[in-house]
Amino acid sequence: MNRRRRPAAAGAVLGCLLLAACGSGKSILEAGNEPRPTAAPVTTLPGQTTVPGQTTVPTAPPTTEPRPIDSLPPCDMAALDEAAADGPVEILFWHGMSNELGRELERIVDQFNASQDRVEVSLEFQGGYEQTIDKYLQSDTDNRPDLVQMPEYTVQLMVDTQSNVPVQACMEDAGYDASRILPTALDAYATESIQWAMPFNVSNPVLYYNKKVFRDAGLDPEAPPLTLEQLGEYGRTIQATGAASYGVAFDSAPDGGGGWFLEQWLAKEGEFYSDNANGRSAPSTRVLFDGPTGVELLTGLQDILTTGGGVYVGENPSGTDAFLKLADASTPASMTISTSAALGSVLQFVEGGIIPGIGVEDLGVGPMPSPSGAPGTLIGGASLWITEGRGDAEAAASFEFISYLVSPEIQSEWAAATGYVPVNAGAVELDPLRAVYTGDPRFRVAYDQVAQTPDVPTSNGPVLGPLREVRVTAASAMAQIMNGAEPQAALTDAATLANALIADYNARRG
Amino acid sequence: MTRDAASRRRWRDAPLALAMLAPSLIVLGAFVLYPLARAFWLGHQRCDPTGANCRSNGWDQYLDVFRSEEFQQAFGVTFRFAVLTVPVGLALGVGLAVLADKQLRGMGFFRTVFSSTVATSVAVASLMWFFLLNPSVGVLADWIGGVAKNPGLLQDEDTALWAVAISSIWANLGFTFIVVTAGLQSIPADLYESAYVDGASGWMRFTNVTLPMLGPTLLFAGVVLTSRAFQSYGEFDLLTGGGPNGSTTSLTYLVYGNNSIIKNNSGLQAAVAVLLFAVLLVLSLAQIRGVERRVHYGN
Numbered sequence: 001m002n003r004r005r006r007p008a009a010a011g012a013v014l015g016c017l018l019l020a021a022c023g024s025g026k027s028i029l030e031a032g033n034e035p036r037p038t039a040a041p042v043t044t045l046p047g048q049t050t051v052p053g054q055t056t057v058p059t060a061p062p063t064t065e066p067r068p069i070d071s072l073p074p075c076d077m078a079a080l081d082e083a084a085a086d087g088p089v090e091i092l093f094w095h096g097m098s099n100e101l102g103r104e105l106e107r108i109v110d111q112f113n114a115s116q117d118r119v120e121v122s123l124e125f126q127g128g129y130e131q132t133i134d135k136y137l138q139s140d141t142d143n144r145p146d147l148v149q150m151p152e153y154t155v156q157l158m159v160d161t162q163s164n165v166p167v168q169a170c171m172e173d174a175g176y177d178a179s180r181i182l183p184t185a186l187d188a189y190a191t192e193s194i195q196w197a198m199p200f201n202v203s204n205p206v207l208y209y210n211k212k213v214f215r216d217a218g219l220d221p222e223a224p225p226l227t228l229e230q231l232g233e234y235g236r237t238i239q240a241t242g243a244a245s246y247g248v249a250f251d252s253a254p255d256g257g258g259g260w261f262l263e264q265w266l267a268k269e270g271e272f273y274s275d276n277a278n279g280r281s282a283p284s285t286r287v288l289f290d291g292p293t294g295v296e297l298l299t300g301l302q303d304i305l306t307t308g309g310g311v312y313v314g315e316n317p318s319g320t321d322a323f324l325k326l327a328d329a330s331t332p333a334s335m336t337i338s339t340s341a342a343l344g345s346v347l348q349f350v351e352g353g354i355i356p357g358i359g360v361e362d363l364g365v366g367p368m369p370s371p372s373g374a375p376g377t378l379i380g381g382a383s384l385w386i387t388e389g390r391g392d393a394e395a396a397a398s399f400e401f402i403s404y405l406v407s408p409e410i411q412s413e414w415a416a417a418t419g420y421v422p423v424n425a426g427a428v429e430l431d432p433l434r435a436v437y438t439g440d441p442r443f444r445v446a447y448d449q450v451a452q453t454p455d456v457p458t459s460n461g462p463v464l465g466p467l468r469e470v471r472v473t474a475a476s477a478m479a480q481i482m483n484g485a486e487p488q489a490a491l492t493d494a495a496t497l498a499n500a501l502i503a504d505y506n507a508r509r510g
Numbered sequence: 511m512t513r514d515a516a517s518r519r520r521w522r523d524a525p526l527a528l529a530m531l532a533p534s535l536i537v538l539g540a541f542v543l544y545p546l547a548r549a550f551w552l553g554h555q556r557c558d559p560t561g562a563n564c565r566s567n568g569w570d571q572y573l574d575v576f577r578s579e580e581f582q583q584a585f586g587v588t589f590r591f592a593v594l595t596v597p598v599g600l601a602l603g604v605g606l607a608v609l610a611d612k613q614l615r616g617m618g619f620f621r622t623v624f625s626s627t628v629a630t631s632v633a634v635a636s637l638m639w640f641f642l643l644n645p646s647v648g649v650l651a652d653w654i655g656g657v658a659k660n661p662g663l664l665q666d667e668d669t670a671l672w673a674v675a676i677s678s679i680w681a682n683l684g685f686t687f688i689v690v691t692a693g694l695q696s697i698p699a700d701l702y703e704s705a706y707v708d709g710a711s712g713w714m715r716f717t718n719v720t721l722p723m724l725g726p727t728l729l730f731a732g733v734v735l736t737s738r739a740f741q742s743y744g745e746f747d748l749l750t751g752g753g754p755n756g757s758t759t760s761l762t763y764l765v766y767g768n769n770s771i772i773k774n775n776s777g778l779q780a781a782v783a784v785l786l787f788a789v790l791l792v793l794s795l796a797q798i799r800g801v802e803r804r805v806h807y808g809n
Contacts, residue, residue, distance in 0.1 A: 023577050024577035024578060025579055026574070026577070026578055027578060027579055027580065028578035028581055028771075028772060028778055028782075029778075030578070031567075031575040031578055031778060032567035032570055032574050033574075137559055137560045137561070137774060160558070160559070311660065311661075312661055313646075314661040314753070314754055315750075315751060315753040317748075317749070317750055317751030317753065321644070321646070321665075324647050325646045328645075328646035329652075330652060330659075331659060332646075468768075469771045469774075472769045472770075475769075476753075476756070479753070479755055480755060483755075504775070507556070508556050508559070508563075508775070509558055
């Protein structure tokens, strides 16, 4: 090929690429797959109900067989006694707790290491939950830690890696008394009748609000809104009286207002997020958030924005945008919904005096407002997973450390410092948490939400392999709706993509 | 005969040549060639979330990925990002370099300031712009007002890519400035003198002497900036997380981002990465072949 013809060749290749660029309009998830047969017309069988705008929902979902614990990796607590005779067993613990939370965890680990000489824990911060997940998934057993902290949305993903000693095996072998561990928190990390992981840090969404603005607007600062309708009314009053520019600040982050809150809201309304009882009676095949409850909920949120009760702050990629809107000097909002785990950090931030006009006492905390105002919440936060294949002594040592972390004493310290809900009911009766809960009821709100959660199947959140990706699709729909899109259409599109994600995941898990 | 002898000698030299090439071959092989081949192979597969249990999904997976809605959108975002950042970045770099290319007192200070962003990491630059543009506490948001205040330049679908581009242009300015300054210093002074004698104005000297003589430098900087723009990741991850509504989901974000729907889907991630490589290869070739002939290398 001579020199002159080369540009022509390059141009031809580029042209080919551009020609191929006529998009197929199909999702990337379908790439390489054989075209699926077109769906057969839906017929309603006896025992099934038809919901408008939805395909049929079986009224009696199939139930999974409980998995026998013997079929899973065992846990031998005696191995630790033998190994510890020759010196402490060293275990590596990966976590995703940043800033204040990370410093408090470091303090607790140092305290544990100093308190005994059987187990030596070394702590490694991975940069956040997402980084921990990436690193854990991509590593083989040799490069994984003995113990890992994983957020609540990874339950199915972790079970499917088949890389863990279920904590239940250790609990049984050690004769561990779990009666004081919050049952809803335990249930969140149990599927197929197996307790896979131990809850450690439990959080849920709460309403943060500016009491000063409430007073200026003539609202009772001790009576925050409980229903979405009240949330809108409060916002409109605040805006009308000029006490603040906006009422509530909504975001649409996947792990905040866009994805996680949708799961919370549906649970509070007694609805499943995905079929087969949130994937807990059998693997989920599709999501249900595009049903009538979801549409009604999102229409309600949209109304708050359009009637002047609130402001939309975007996708909140840093997790701080909604809070910062409350500190806006020129056009502030006066309420926002965010995780209870932020309470300790927010109070420290306010205490620093960076925000003019807002003091520590001005920050109010209330339950998460919902359509009906019903109490209750899904378990957020993270849990502790023991890695299989790292040695019996290491697995046993990991469980010994877990028992320490969830003991009433340590949970009392941990919850008092961070704002997390203690997973051990005994923690509430001990100082420092007892003192914090009586002295500063704001810290108690998240705990009460857990305690008041009704004991019904919908109170256990969805377990989907690709739950994080499904949250992203839901968050995208919520962002569109907050920007004015029609709720049903946006939710239906998101559900279609979410169902494709679930199907793709199940096919890959194979 | 002589040709055979020469060829034999060449083959005799092969082991020595190989030995001398070995150090770079091993490094290149381990860190570039093997991963590239592996990614290419992975791109036709589907694996479980841990990257294990891979099975072939057919080589047409590449074509389907290329034509998929998500890839097309990310391709469009990436292309627009390059179109926004490269010409403006080049123009600003040349402008600043020409301004600072004078023998005046204190010019060293300006050269230091203009090139300083080369020492600023993407993370630092992005966080800086994140807070400058933040609608609640950012300085710029209050000055600009309007959409910058609600929901914020980074959170509006129409402005997010522009806002990320501004941060990126700023962060890359130091590099362009240094490269162009070096290019300017290699232009012989007598060219300017003869142009001056011929009565050329300042602007004419810039367009008829400076720019043509800068050709090779601009080509180099253009190719590097384009490839950087196509491979930008940190800006998108830190400033927007691929949002709002996918308006800043670039090809790299589609591969690596936490909010990508093909996260934990290594086959599809590899396919997108390899396609990005192919696009960049074609683009760089086209740039070099297409522009090279119009570039004046001197003599």
